[in-house]
Amino acid sequence: MPLINTKPLLQAVSAAALAIAPTLFSNPLFAQESCRDTLDCESAWIGISDQKRASVFEFAEDYKRFIAKARTELSFVSEAIIFAEANGFEVFTSGTKVRPGAKLYEVNRDRTITLMVIGENPIQSGFHVVGAHIDSPRLELKGRPLYENSEFALFQTNYHGGIKFHQWTNLPLALMGRVDKKDGSTVTIEIGLAPEDPIFMIPELSPHVDRSRSSKTVSEFLGPEDMDPVIGHIPVEGGDVGELVLEFLASEYGISKADLVSAELSLVPAGAPRDMGFDRGLIAAYGQDDRLAGYATLKAIAEIEHPEMTTMAYLVDNEEVGNRNNTGAHSDYFADLLSRLLFRELGDDYREPLFRQALRATKFVSIDVNPGVNPQNPNAWELGNAPKLGYGVNIKLYGQGNSANSEFVAWTRALLDDNQVPWQTSTYKVGSAGGGTIGGEFSAQNIEVIDFGVPLLSIHTPYAVSSKLDIYSLYEAVRGFYDYRE
Numbered sequence: 001m002p003l004i005n006t007k008p009l010l011q012a013v014s015a016a017a018l019a020i021a022p023t024l025f026s027n028p029l030f031a032q033e034s035c036r037d038t039l040d041c042e043s044a045w046i047g048i049s050d051q052k053r054a055s056v057f058e059f060a061e062d063y064k065r066f067i068a069k070a071r072t073e074l075s076f077v078s079e080a081i082i083f084a085e086a087n088g089f090e091v092f093t094s095g096t097k098v099r100p101g102a103k104l105y106e107v108n109r110d111r112t113i114t115l116m117v118i119g120e121n122p123i124q125s126g127f128h129v130v131g132a133h134i135d136s137p138r139l140e141l142k143g144r145p146l147y148e149n150s151e152f153a154l155f156q157t158n159y160h161g162g163i164k165f166h167q168w169t170n171l172p173l174a175l176m177g178r179v180d181k182k183d184g185s186t187v188t189i190e191i192g193l194a195p196e197d198p199i200f201m202i203p204e205l206s207p208h209v210d211r212s213r214s215s216k217t218v219s220e221f222l223g224p225e226d227m228d229p230v231i232g233h234i235p236v237e238g239g240d241v242g243e244l245v246l247e248f249l250a251s252e253y254g255i256s257k258a259d260l261v262s263a264e265l266s267l268v269p270a271g272a273p274r275d276m277g278f279d280r281g282l283i284a285a286y287g288q289d290d291r292l293a294g295y296a297t298l299k300a301i302a303e304i305e306h307p308e309m310t311t312m313a314y315l316v317d318n319e320e321v322g323n324r325n326n327t328g329a330h331s332d333y334f335a336d337l338l339s340r341l342l343f344r345e346l347g348d349d350y351r352e353p354l355f356r357q358a359l360r361a362t363k364f365v366s367i368d369v370n371p372g373v374n375p376q377n378p379n380a381w382e383l384g385n386a387p388k389l390g391y392g393v394n395i396k397l398y399g400q401g402n403s404a405n406s407e408f409v410a411w412t413r414a415l416l417d418d419n420q421v422p423w424q425t426s427t428y429k430v431g432s433a434g435g436g437t438i439g440g441e442f443s444a445q446n447i448e449v450i451d452f453g454v455p456l457l458s459i460h461t462p463y464a465v466s467s468k469l470d471i472y473s474l475y476e477a478v479r480g481f482y483d484y485r486e
Contacts, residue, residue, distance in 0.1 A: 043390040044422035044469050045281065059299075059475065060283060060468040064273040066295050068193075071268045071287050072176050073111045073317045073327075075190075076134040080113045080298060080315065081105070087302040089115055098123070098344045101306050106337065111317040111327040114337060115301050117482070119310040123345045124354050126361025127338065129312040129447075130300075130478050131329070131438050132293035132368065133319030136286070137161030137460050139168065139227055139267040140177075145260060146231075146242050153232030153241040155200075157267065158224075161320030165227055166218050167461050172199040173229055177265035179255050187253050192270040199270050200229040229267060269462040281390070281468055288456055288464040290319070292471060293367035300478035309363075310341070311482040319368070319438050329438035335359075335445060356446070363408075364449045365481055366439030367474070369466075370396065370426060372455025385427040387455035389467040392422025393477050396451040399427060402440075404450035412450050419480030421473050426455070452477075 035041035048056075066083075070076035084105045090096070092104040102118040112134075119128075138160050145155040159165075174192025181187065192199045204222075205213070213221045236243040249255050255263075273285035297313045304311055318328035326333065342358055343350045372389045373381055387394040395412060397403050404412070416423045428434050443449040454474050457465035 039425070041391065041422070041424070043388075044392050044473065045390050048469070056468050056472040057280070059472050062299075063292075063295050063471060064283060064285065067285055067287055067291050068272050070134075070291055070295075071136075071174070071193075072138070072266050073135045074178060074264070075176060076291055076294060076315070077107060077110055077113045080115075080294075081107065083298055083302070084113075084115055089302075092116070096344075098341060108333050109327050112333065113315050115298065115313040116341075117301060117304045117307055117311045119307045121308055121310070123310055123342050124358045124361075126309060126358050126363070127312055128307070128309045128482055128484070129314055129362060129364045129442075130297045130481065131314040131316065131364060131366050131442065132297055133290045133317065133329070133438055134294045134315050135160065135317050135320050136268075136289055136291065137163045137320055139173070139229075141260065141263065141265045141267075143261045143263075145265075146245060146257065148240050148242050151233075151235060151241055152230050153245050154228040155231055155267075157227050157229070159227065160266070162460055164218075164461070165222050165224065166204075168227060169202045169204040169222070171201065171462055172270040173201060173267045174270040175200060175265055175267055177263065179253070179259050179263040179265070181255065181259055181262070187255055187259075189253060189265060200231055200267060202227055202229045271463070276465060283466050283468060283471070284463045285466075286462055286464070288466050289369045289459050290367070290453075292369055292456075292466060293453060293474065296471060296475040297367065297478050299475050300482060303479060304482045307482055308485045316438060319436070322436075323438055323441055329441040334442070360446050362447045363411075363481075364439070364442050364447045365412075365478070366437050366442065366449055366451045367453050367478075368435075368437040368439075368451065369453045369456045369459060369464075370394070370435060371459045372457055374457055380429065380433070382427070382429050385425060387424055387426040389455050389457065389465075390469055391424045391455075392470060392473040393452050393454055394424045394426040396437075396453070397425050397427045398434075398451075399430075404448070408448050408450050412452070415480055415484055416477055418484075419476060421477045421480060422469075423452075423473075423477075 066079060070079045089103045089105045092106040096104060098118055100118050100120050104116045104118070105113060107113050139157040140160050142156040142158055145157070147154055147156060172192070174190070176190050179187045179189065191197050232241050232245045234244055235241050246257055269286040271286070273283055276282035276284045294315045297315065301311060301313045314334060316327065316329050318324050323329040325331065338358065339355050342355055346354065370387065373383065373386045393416070395409065437451050439449045439451045454466065454470035
């Protein structure tokens with residue numbers, strides 16, 4: 001059978017297709033979707049402008065400087081106060097005028113800080129709140145920490161938050177926190193961050209004497225009571241090694257052994273935040289869970305001038321141990337602050353139903369980092385719903401009754417898209433992974449709450465890894481949320 005020349009037919013079909021293409025794709029049924037509509041996106045680094053790249057890297061330098069000092073909730077609040085006052089925020093007191101545009105801050109027991117910009121709408125119409133926690137996994141001293149073993153002075157420790165114990169051995173540690181004395185005075189301690197400071201360390205066994213443990217699991221030979229750092233070595237004639245430690249504490253800080261009972265002293269990694277990789281696109285640093293979100297939120301609210309809704313940055317303690325105590329998210333402090341603001345606006349017209357109405361009208365973004373896809377173990381995630389570094393902020397869709405409702409998720413999608421913020425979604429592998437945030441404490445108060453954050457590598461380890469572009473994207477998302485007009 002003779003061959004058929006199909007070339008003229010193909011040319012005719014192609015010409016017809018080209019002719020109808022403009023009409024076809026102008027029809028909403030056939031419109032080309034953006035990558036955010038299909039969720040089939042590539043890294044947000046692709047196609048980034050030189051100007052934005054410069055902004056991302058500049059933002060990262062400021063971030064590294066901040067978290068180099070803010071390594072505990074106490075030091076974060078101290079640094080945040082300096083930042084707030086430098087950016088025009090004033091302390092909220094009983095005499096403060098609550099007027100539109102006022103920039104205020106309040107500290108709760110030195111461990112929680114709230115920054116506020118009063119909106120144009122009445123306070124009873126609700127708030128736009130971003131919440132994050134500022135505590136991180138760490139070691140902390142017991143009430144009677146000092147002891148001696150094998151002619152070394154050591155500190156007995158406890159742990160705060162979920163950690164893998166072996167990751168904290170053979171690591172330079174700094175001692176940070178406060179000691180409160182019976183006379184009402186407070187002594188701040190920070191040893192190990194400056195290059196000339198001594199550091200502390202939990203020494204591990206060397207491989208030369210460790211062969212008997214090679215068949216054991218890590219948990220069999222290293223447990224929570226083994227996390228005791230060496231703090232001294234030189235003995236005193238006629239005494240023990242710990243005496244020089246007590247002499248140092250007395251001469252340098254004026255504190256006694258008994259004063260350590262009323263102390264909050266933490267051991268944290270001593271190393272500075274560093275760029276990671278040849279391209280410097282990543283940051284390795286301690287405490288990025290979740291002081292990353294805390295810093296991005298501070299930067300965003302500092303740039304807000306006249307929002308429609310009253311905006312708040314609510315940065316709290318103790319998320320890593322279940323939102324406990326009167327400085328954690330489970331405390332009534334947040335509701336107390338909102339009710340005081342509303343009372344300041346309404347005076348004698350204040351009523352409980354109006355406060356409840358304000359809670360119902362409030363939108364709350366709960367931000368917390370979560371593990372990103374790790375190149376060493378990518379299958380820890382179900383990869384179709386896994387967050388990747390460099391892809392922007394991630395909306396957390398937990399399922400099982402723990403997600404935001406679908407209408408608030410849709411509202412958040414619109415917010416992020418309108419502000420051209422790259423975003424992705426994350427859902428933990430069902431039945432084998434998970435984590436918590438502060439969000440549940442506020443949804444229980446009838447507030448509309450959504451969880452999102454950015455992915456990290458090596459979360460809850462002494463050095464977590466973030467993408468500079470994700471941190472900047474989070475800042476852009478928070479700023480857009482504060483500025484969003486209903």
